[in-house]
Amino acid sequence: xxxxxxxxxxxxxxxxxxxxxDREKTLQKIISQIELAAIEKADLIVFGEGxxxxxxxxxxxxxxxxxxxxxxxALFAHYSDQAVxxxxxxxxxxxxxxxxxxxxxxxxxxxxxRQRSGHSLYCSYVYIDKNGILQSCHRKLQPTYxxxxxxxxxxxxxxxxHRLGNFTVGGLNCWENWMPLSRAALYAQGEDLHIxxxxxxxxxxxxxxxxxxxxxxxxxVSVSSLMRRTDVPDNIPFASEIKSLMPEMPAxxxxxxxxxxxxxxxxxxxxxxxxxxxxxxxEFVRRERQNFDAAGHYSRPDVTSxxxxxxxxxxxxxxx
Numbered sequence: 001x002x003x004x005x006x007x008x009x010x011x012x013x014x015x016x017x018x019x020x021x022d023r024e025k026t027l028q029k030i031i032s033q034i035e036l037a038a039i040e041k042a043d044l045i046v047f048g049e050g051x052x053x054x055x056x057x058x059x060x061x062x063x064x065x066x067x068x069x070x071x072x073x074a075l076f077a078h079y080s081d082q083a084v085x086x087x088x089x090x091x092x093x094x095x096x097x098x099x100x101x102x103x104x105x106x107x108x109x110x111x112x113x114r115q116r117s118g119h120s121l122y123c124s125y126v127y128i129d130k131n132g133i134l135q136s137c138h139r140k141l142q143p144t145y146x147x148x149x150x151x152x153x154x155x156x157x158x159x160x161x162h163r164l165g166n167f168t169v170g171g172l173n174c175w176e177n178w179m180p181l182s183r184a185a186l187y188a189q190g191e192d193l194h195i196x197x198x199x200x201x202x203x204x205x206x207x208x209x210x211x212x213x214x215x216x217x218x219x220x221v222s223v224s225s226l227m228r229r230t231d232v233p234d235n236i237p238f239a240s241e242i243k244s245l246m247p248e249m250p251a252x253x254x255x256x257x258x259x260x261x262x263x264x265x266x267x268x269x270x271x272x273x274x275x276x277x278x279x280x281x282x283e284f285v286r287r288e289r290q291n292f293d294a295a296g297h298y299s300r301p302d303v304t305s306x307x308x309x310x311x312x313x314x315x316x317x318x319x320x
Contacts, residue, residue: 008279009165009193012037012045012103013266015200015255015274017226018054021236023082023090026052030107031097033275038101040277043130043165045098048197048225048255049108049174050123053082055199057227059146061245062238074237076150083112083121086137091126099132104164106171108197108225110151111139115314120152125171125197127162136160140173141182157312161189166282167219171195177208183216185308187295192218192260192285200224200251202270214262217288219280222258226273227251260288 019025111124123140138158161170170186205222213220256268
């Protein structure tokens with residue numbers, strides 16, 4: 001596809017395993033991916049859900065619902081210690097690398113915000129622009145099943161989109177992508193490049209990615225992390241027990257990109273780490289919006305509309 005009005009955007013799609021439950025070593029790995037993508041002059045690099053410092057696989061393996069349990073407390077305390085606190089500039093090195101590379105980024109982090117006590121954890125997706133400035137932080141609205149034993153429910157403050165080149169990009173965490181109203185909140189802001197981040201499994205990405213692309217008449221990028229039993233480090237609490245219970249590969253990847261007509265641009269890849277690239281063209285979006293535009297000519301806001309609360313939740317409002 002080409003036209004005088006069409007300008008492509010180059011996306012870097014790294015599928016990596018974190019240095020599990022180690023914030024600083026995982027951030028170093030993130031930066032190395034940014035540096036590799038910079039060689040290829042990527043405009044945008046995207047990472048999986050909670051890749052820094054990793055997804056909490058242990059509740060499903062170690063009786064995570066046990067109340068007041070020392071094992072679960074120890075694992076949570078370690079996880080909390082390795083989480084990302086934005087107010088403490090934990091992402092400063094990543095922001096610097098992105099500025100040097102002139103590259104934007106969506107990065108999945110486990111956030112420990114001071115504004116919410118400094119101890120509760122949120123599965124957050126942060127957007128950093130090409131100047132290395134953190135522009136938004138979306139906290140997952142509803143953690144899924146056993147995730148609720150570790151992560152707190154987020155809010156709508158991060159339901160925003162960003163202009164990047166000739167695209168409007170937005171992102172959601174994992175099963176949020178199944179939530180029609182969350183998707184509609186991004187469609188209403190002109191999204192035509194959707195980033196769906198996952199902890200990693202083709203069972204999550206192979207069906208929903210082309211569906212979301214076709215529904216939104218947008219490019220849809222599903223980016224997954226990877227996790228193998230061998231990625232469990234020996235220095236975390238109960239490492240031997242977790243290894244003995246963990247499948248060989250609880251997260252096999254499945255990263256992929258679908259075109260606005262639902263066809264594959266990059267088909268799902270499983271089983272290993274990789275760094276792939278794709279160029280996307282806004283003309284493809286314009287062509288597919290000719291007959292269906294979910295937030296435009298095919299919408300009926302006089303009949304159905306959506307109210308979105310984008311206030312950041314906090315316990316108290318102070319007047320001094």
